[in-house]
Amino acid sequence: MKQRKVFTWKMGGEAGQGQQVAGLVLGRTCLSSNLFSFVYSEYPSRLRGGLVTNQVSISNEPVEAISKKIDFLFALSQPALDHCQKDLNDNALVFYDSDKVEEISKNPKKIKFIPLPLRDLAKKNKINAFMMNSLILGITAVLFNFDVKLLKGGIKGLLNGNNKSEDLVEGNNRAIDVGYEYACQELKLKPFLKNKLVSKSPKRIILTGNEAIAKAATFAKCGFYSAYPMTPASSILHILAKQAKENKMIVNHSEDEIAAINMAIGASWAGKRSMTGTSGGGFALMSEGLNLAAMSETPLVIVDSQRPGPATGMATWTEQGDLQYLAKVGYGDFPRIILAPADSEESFYFTVLAFNLADIYQMPVFILLDKYISESYNVVADFDLKKVKIDRGKLLTEKQLSKIKDYKRYQFIKDGVSPRSLPGQKNGIFLANGNEHDQYGFSIDGFRSDVRNKQMEKRHAKLDNILKDLPKPEIFGPNDVSLTLIGWGSTKGPVLEAMKTLNKDSNNINYIHIPAFPLDKNSLLKLLEKTKKTIVIENNYKGQLADLMQESLGMKFKERLNKYNGQQFFPEEVIELVKKEL
């Protein structure tokens, strides 16, 4: 096989066969072996059966996205092989369970099919059937020149974390050894990728977007998280619930999303940094609560991890279909902020920022990501906690309040942000109000044009300052190219990964990435000045970013590339498109 930079490993079988565990252990082992990886799983909404795949792209240089083309496939069922066959690279190795897979179609490529007598291997070596994923990891160790100790450590770490017994750890270790021996002695496999430990590498970690959000919430001293489970946001709830005691965070699995957001608003009013999380359908139930947070100017962080809609849509798949919705949802006008991280690293820093912005501007702030970012493991530099600070904005102390004679919570003020007191504080009594209100918060009774106008203007005055605190649109790649792609959120990874190949072959393109909303018009216009042809690339049907840009900039963005089948873009697809356009 020709030495390529990125190798993609994939394991497919039924739900319950341990693909996700294998993928995660593989990703962690790559990290310990100083390799980069990107781990992604596709699964149906069921606990057993069906087809679950886990896919890991591995390289000795950073990997920005999961690749489509497979180099090493482990097929534990016929559907797994059938599903993955079209995505095999020309020189792929296909390992298949010879008891389960009966048909192998002939192919013109140089694909090598290798039967694995898993049942016999298990029986002979007294390995439990559900440890076949560890046996496969043993085989994988040979392919990537891994020290099996690292794999065993990875399995042990995962099992101990879940309080599993020592027997289980031992069984899995045996399975890894059996796989490794079998690969060396029977299959005579040789490593495809050398990895050498570099002593001075910066500390890196591997984690998902949701794990990064949970970590950031903890770091940002979020004191309250309430949510109703919904894929792909649920793991934030799971992680925070598990750590609630040690983090002194109140974590509440509420009766529905309506309660989740209203509880978070109540907790925020009472002084805790508060967050709720869901997917688009769950947020639909929260949208009235969003209005309440906006009208009462109560800080709130809302995570929306998108999946394909409308309605229940495709529960375990990915899409960027909620941008327009979040940008515009609301009856009446009010400002809100949307931060759209593109990977685990941004998920962390944007979450910390979201809490700060919610406090500074006293308004709802969204973290908008999707299943692809929420659930993909990617390798990032360990978070630099010195780079981030906690800023609670204009929060008054009791001492400050004691000096204010006639405290007005909703005081008319030039920047729109009036100083906030918290229930329990002396001299700070006020009414937080979802009704239009005067400067004290008291509902206006009857028609009071001046008060209504001034409060509307006050809430919108915040917009004048917001842009300076938002991450700016950024351009990646060379200047002076004939084609510029424009995207947001999770399209960044696949595009950057594709650019590595494209720009090496001198098919030069660049990419403008938009990380936050409201759109920073001036910065964006400046970046657009130098572009020739643009294509807006998005994981949705209509081109929601393109429409928002048209509306905001008054320009046309006719060229659009949209994918809405439930999968994110693959670098290979971006490469193909660009080659067609150039």
Add this chain to the structure above:
Amino acid sequence: MTKQSDFITSNKSNWCPGCSNFSIRAALIRAFSELGLKPHKIAMVFDIGCAGNSCVLYNTYGFHGLHGRTVSVAVGAKLANNELTAIGIAGDGGAYGEGLNHLVEAARSDSDITLIVSNNMLYSLTTGQASPTSKKGTKTKSTPDGVNKVGLNPLLIALAAGASFVSRGYADEIEHLSEIFKKAINHKGFSLIDVLQPCITLDKKNTREWYRERIYQLDDKWPVKDKDKAMLKVQEWGDHIPIGIFFERK
């Protein structure tokens, strides 16, 4: 001891003259004062409707939220700051219609909030449609042929859901109501006070006179720890309507 006047603002109410919500407010500030609570340590959450419109009248921290979501906001606030006395003020529409699931959840969780429901068996502020507690057959604007479903018994629901303090008051028996409020606020856990009140403007049947003839107080010997008895007693309705604390689990 704090004065009753510490808990009121100088704002005027927008209730009808003679509305029984005035009595409920009087009973509540009397309870606040007699318990010696401090205004800045009270977090009141108000629903939408006539009852919730009292938000401008109390000199405490307040949140006038969304229709039906009073319990959720109050529970969130109490969880966030346990030193606050969290009180929800709602009507029968918000507490038993739009937001019933939150009441059930708060009862199940035994969240330490006090929920006071002005129950006039009507949607009054929206000009008199049927409410969840309207009796079957009640003719209203939205049910010209009479309500075609049975009226909800909120106390029975609260008991079934595990509420640890379940009571009923009558708006115009201020002293009695105030005593219930005091016990409810002191109770650690979820307290429901269903306050019967006539809508003097819209309800020509369930009038002050109608209630006065029927209301009676549970006496001192009522076995307040006995949930089974409570479940039967809260269903008594008709010629005799009991008020008081039906059940308290400490």
